[in-house]
Amino acid sequence: MEAAIKIETCLSCGEQIEVVPGYVKWCEHCLDQIQERKSEESPKHWMTKIFDWLGRKNGEQLLQSVLSHQSEKPGMTYKTGMAYVVATLIHITSLLLLVTAVYCLTIVNESGAAIFAGVILLAIAWLARPRVQKLEKDEKVYTANELPELFELMNQVRLALGSPKIDGVVINGDYNASIGYFGWRNRVILRIGSSLWSVLDHEERIALLGHEIGHLVNGDLNRSGYIGTALFTIYTWISVLIPERTTVYDTGLLDHMEEMNPVGLGPLNWISQQFQRLVAFLPKIIFLTLLYLLYQNMQRAEYYADQLAVSVAGNAAVVRLLNKLEYWETFLYSMRKTVIANGKIHFLTELKEQFAIMPAKEKLRIQKISELEKARADETHPPTTYRLKYIKSRKLQKPLIQVDAAHMKRIDLEVAVYHEEAANELVELYRYYWYS
Secondary structure (H helix, E strand, C coil): CCCCCEEEECCCCCCEEEECCCCCCCCCCCCCCCCCCCCCCCCCCHHHHHHHHHHHHHHHHHHHHHHCCCCCCCCCCHHHHHHHHHHHHHHHHHHHHHHHHHHHHHCCCCCHHHHHHHHHHHHHHHHCCCCCCCCCCCCCCECCCCCHHHHHHHHHHHHHHCCCCCCEEEEECCCCEEEEEECCCCEEEEEEEHHHHHCCCHHHHHHHHHHHHHCCCCCCHHHCHHHHHHHHHHHHHHHHHCCCCCCCCCCCHHHHHCCCCCCCCCHHHHHHHHHHHHHHHHHHHHHHHHHHHCHHHHHHHHHHHHHHHHHHHCHHHHHHHHHHHCCHHHHHHHHHHHHHHCCCCCHHHHHHHHHHHCCHHHHHHHHHHHHHCCCCCCCCCCCHHHHHHHHHHCCCCCCCCCCCHHHHHHHHHHHHHHHHHHHHHHHHHHHHHHHC
């Protein structure tokens, strides 16, 4: 049941506003207090300012471009060509380090200096070796033998979109979903977050699968073997050189790369960190250059994945999905409430309840915040408001896949235990960090 709405006066503009107890009090007229203000706003790094400017410049241009075309599958451009050149230089660097190390240890090994240099270069070559994305050790991959009903639905989607087969599914507790190639065998693994899946209706779940599987056919070079491996390799170099930084290989990359660990920041620690920053500067520049060269390709790939999702699930389902993806605060609130309740609340039940009772004004607040978001050149996704404009501009079409309620019910029964386990693990993880 929705909480009783009160009427108050906005202190900034004097207009009458609705106030829902338990939710953020904000003004829909002047947008005052639309989100919590940080008490100490840290100054932006110069790289962040550059990527903000590049994002604003290119993001709107790209949106107008995709709005004027029906098919948005990324193609080869001079920037993607340059991306291949940069990726090649990264791979060559890894190879040259290894060759030089072997040369020092086998050919010019008469002097101690050559042997020492060879050992050091061999260690660096090992750290700089080409990397591929790997699953976490605690991630269990489920196959069609264990999830036949879910794989049947995924096969319907992938056959409709013409994508390669999916090798496995990982079910975690995240409020997200993703797909990618893992390991040297390039296994296609789909990650499904139980928190997100549990709050989606049947059409939205098909839209989610359509978008993720669409990444297998949309020309996203970020996920391809050659450039994807180079990106992951150079990012690994940075995380090795600057281990104090948070290493999140997803979105908002530049923000994470600029985070510092303030614990124990004595003079020697500070000098060490400054040296690490200096050494990591060149690979960071290379990484960001490659990311910028891929910017249009990655963003176009997201638009095209959305278009493919529309083809299998319909415009309305994709719009609802994108809106729900913005409800992060509700997800976190449900998580905190579950942890504080200490076992008296079931997380997924609480999450679905919070979604069910969310008042219209709270949904409007989240929508307004989303509309204020600007494109950034180090983001892999366009702002949600851009994606919504794109989806709403597409012609309405009959979904290729019609919802089979009986099939969806069988899927729910099949994955219920796995979703429960994933949600419980997430709660315990959150509890650990909450009380630590």
